[in-house]
Structures are given as structure tokens and as C-alpha cells.
Amino acid sequence: AQSVTQPDIHITVSEGASLELRCNYSYGATPYLFWYVQSPGQGLQLLLKYFSGDTLVQGIKGFEAEFKRSQSSFNLRKPSVHWSDAAEYFCAVGIGGGNKLVFGAGTILRVKS
Amino acid sequence: DTAVSQTPKYLVTQMGNDKSIKCEQNLGHDTMYWYKQDSKKFLKIMFSYNNKELIINETVPNRFSPKSPDKAHLNLHINSLELGDSAVYFCASSQANGADTQYFGPGTRLTVL
Numbered sequence: 001a002q003s004v005t006q007p008d009i010h011i012t013v014s015e016g017a018s019l020e021l022r023c024n025y026s027y028g029a030t031p032y033l034f035w036y037v038q039s040p041g042q043g044l045q046l047l048l049k050y051f052s053g054d055t056l057v058q059g060i061k062g063f064e065a066e067f068k069r070s071q072s073s074f075n076l077r078k079p080s081v082h083w084s085d086a087a088e089y090f091c092a093v094g095i096g097g098g099n100k101l102v103f104g105a106g107t108i109l110r111v112k113s
Numbered sequence: 114d115t116a117v118s119q120t121p122k123y124l125v126t127q128m129g130n131d132k133s134i135k136c137e138q139n140l141g142h143d144t145m146y147w148y149k150q151d152s153k154k155f156l157k158i159m160f161s162y163n164n165k166e167l168i169i170n171e172t173v174p175n176r177f178s179p180k181s182p183d184k185a186h187l188n189l190h191i192n193s194l195e196l197g198d199s200a201v202y203f204c205a206s207s208q209a210n211g212a213d214t215q216y217f218g219p220g221t222r223l224t225v226l
Contacts (some may be wrong), residue, residue: 036217043117043203043217044156088154095152099207100169101215103156 002027002095004024004104013081023077023091032094033074034101035065038089047089050074053110061085086111116140117218125224126194134189134221136204144168145187146205146215147179156203159177162187165207191223197224 007025013019025031032051036044048059055067065076074091088108092101117138126132138145146169147159160179161169167179176192191198204218 004181034214041220043219044205045217046214049214070144096169097163099146099213099215100158106154106156 002093002102004091004093004102006091006104006107008107010108010110012112015083015111015113016080019078019081021089022077023074023104024072025074025093026072027093027095033057033067034092035093036090036092037087038090044090048057066071079113083113085109117204117206117216118220119218121221122219123222125226127226128194130194130197131192132194134202136187136218138185138206140206140216142206143184143209144207145181147187147189148205150201150203150205194225196225205221
């Protein structure tokens, strides 16, 4: 069955430090991969997505993610975290042609000043 | 302008009642979705409609019935509400049936007492 694992429930980083959020997926075919961010009381906003081609994808707000097929991973990175990045981050895989999203459990990011 | 809107934002009701949540998108998208986010923030797809036709129907109690009067609207009607229905329900839309970006609404927090 398709699944997405985000191993870290919470991560705390200092403002200005680098960030990496981990995501591993299980899916038999070529995956469509997404990262969404959810601020408290808000809906989800797409940060970036991977369909094909270059395995390093750039997103909004200075985020990037790298698809590694051999590791079934799609980790999200940011070189310098801002306090406004504090939110919950969801990794998702699109299956069934891509329109059905299977989400991970999310990682809560806290930013300390 | 709000791309995907939901009403109401909050809904508090008694067990056994019937309630509806409305969703509208002004993006001209063909596909709309309902997701449920439980108390542990786990997001799971419930339904998807493409041009008013049901294309995804996950294992959801038949007390939940989606209705799409036109492709810009996808409403969710819930009969005989139970405590376990308490969650945040998100509507989303995408351009077509496929791996296009899904745009999420702000969510409706349903509390069943």
C-alpha cells in the first residue's frame, strides 16, 4: 500500500540555521511528490512539487527538495530558517494518476530566536 | 479574492444532527476534493469529483454524502453526526484530473458534542 513517512514529529531550529525535513514514501510506480505547509488555523499551501526531470526542485519561500529514487526520499531543505517558517509541514505522494494525495503525518517546525 | 472558500469556518453541533459544509472555488478548476484532518493532524482524502462526477470515494461511512451542483461547488453533507466525526474538513481543487497542484480551502472545524 502507498504510504508516506515523516520520521520527525517535531523539529526545533534556531533562526538563521539550516533546515532539513525528512520524507520517505512507499509507492510502486513513479511518484508525484509534494510538500505543503500549514500555518495554525490555516489551509495547506503548496511549497513545491516533483513530477519528473531535475531531481532538485525549487519552491516558494526559499525551500527546495531533492528526490532520491534509490532512497525513496523527498527531503525538504532551507538554508536559513526565518521565524515565519514556524508551521506544520506535510509531505505527500500523488497516486492514481496523481490526483489522489496520500499525506504523511506532518512535521511541526518550531523556530527559536 | 479567495480561491477556495468554505462555509462555515466553525461548526458545533450535537450528536445525531445532520449538517452540511459548503465549498466553492473560483479558479475554474475541473476537480474538487474533500479531506478530513483528525485530531492528530492526519490528513486523508475522502472524495473527489471531476466535472460533477465522483471519481474517488474512499472508505467513508455512507453518512457522508458529497454533492456537486456544478463544477465550482462541492458540498459535504453529513447525516447522524457522531463524536468521531469531529475534525477539520478541507476542500481542495485542481485544474484537471491528474497530478496538478491542489489548492486548499481554509478548513471547517467540526465539533460534535
